[in-house]
Amino acid sequence: MERLAIIAGSGALPVELAEDHTKAVLVSLSGMSHDLPQTREHHFEKLGGLFADLKAQGVHEVVFAGGMSRPDLDPAEFDSFMIETAPRLMAAFQQGDDHLLRLVMRLFEEQGLTIRGAHELLPEAKAPKGLITGPTPSDQNLADAARGAQILATLAPLDLGQGCVVASGLCLGIETLQGTDALLDFVARTPVHLHRTAGVFIKAPKVGQDLRVDMPAIGPETVKHVAEAGLAGIALAAERVLILDRVRTLGLAASLGVFIYGLEEI
Structure with a gap:
């Protein structure tokens, strides 16, 4: 299996995944709660930095786990990747959560990362x-x-x-x-x-x-x-x-x- 990163939100799911995949890179987004003891925290405004970090850690697969709220974005903090992505992101923000999640997944996939489902990694759940x-x-x-x-x-x-x-x-x-x-x-x-x-x-x-x-x-x-x-x-x-x-x-x-x-x- 390729190296995995767990993008952690709130609740028990990220914890169960982390316990089951002890070599995974644990990532959180600034301002979003989670129950993991330690993570590599990133700001959503600097998504380009997150992608660079994942690649540096040898990550090829990502799983999103736990409850995640919509981030409060500060355009003044956008990195170059987010400035380029902003029109797509702002359009998704005007729609439901499903549209926003689909866009976020596409952004990760466009970086060559494979999205895994939690149900694939914890089939017994x-x-x-x-x-x-x-x-x-x-x-x-x-x-x-x-x-x-x-x-x-x-x-x-x-x-x-x-x-x-x-x-x-x-x-x-x-x-x-x-x-x-x-x-x-x-x-x-x-x-x-x-x-x-x-x-x-x-x-x-x-x-x-x-x-x-x-x-x-x-x-x-x-x-x-x-x-x-x-x-x-x-x-x-x-x-x-x-x-x-x-x-x-x-x-x-x-x-x-x-x-x-x-x-x-x-």
């Missing part, structure tokens, strides 16, 4: 098909999961989020820029009489999304918030969503009576 842990979902649970999948597929062209909550066929909320935790907190504060039954949190990539970056993932915090929202379980797009900190996540779900289920068609 992918959600399998069927019941993964917890109680068996009811027919209503599965119907709500199918309804959620339909909602996410319909919203995909708008480049919004990767999750929603459905109870008794009714959508209680969709994931937007604020993320999964904010969605589940909103659902937790929804009046009980609007739930009818315990609902389901559905997580899936957007239709046509490049899974090499921004692949959906859940972890222990997701399970905790699902339980606090009074939901019955979590439905995931099988093979297309990652389960992070797997042992703890599955154990917590089982102890809280929350099912995790991999949907084959979503």
